[in-house]
């Protein structure tokens with residue numbers, strides 16, 4: 276499975292790819308040499324032609340302008356449609372989410388959420404808790420759009 280590193284200008288794209296379950300690194304503060312160091316066997320997504328030249332085949336130059344279209348372009352180019360696994364990764368750091376029992380996180384969720392939801396996942400790195408709440412439908416719409 277292809278793994279990505281999105282450059283500083285592609286933050287939204289990184290989020291979209293994570294939302295679909297694709298391993299995508301993204302740092303807000305990083306220079307080109309660091310990107311090249313960290314990239315390892317990842318494909319670097321960028322709109323920087325110079326950086327792309329330095330990375331050669333390990334780079335993908337993103338043509339589209341809007342984040343949603345950029346994500347669609349990448350999904351098409353790398354043929355990702357069938358391997359998407361939505362809601363499996365943390366949107367903040369790309370870590371794979373783990374199921375967590377409600378009893379263990381009662382003190383970390385709002386009362387309303389406590390009342391109405393039973394299905395929770397937690398990020399092992401930043402400990403953010405995810406549940407299929409109000410933003411879930413909006414995200415499902417984005418996912419449908421991305422994979423359409």
Ligand SMILES: [Zn+2]
Nearest residue numbers: 365368398401
């Ligand atoms: Zn996280």
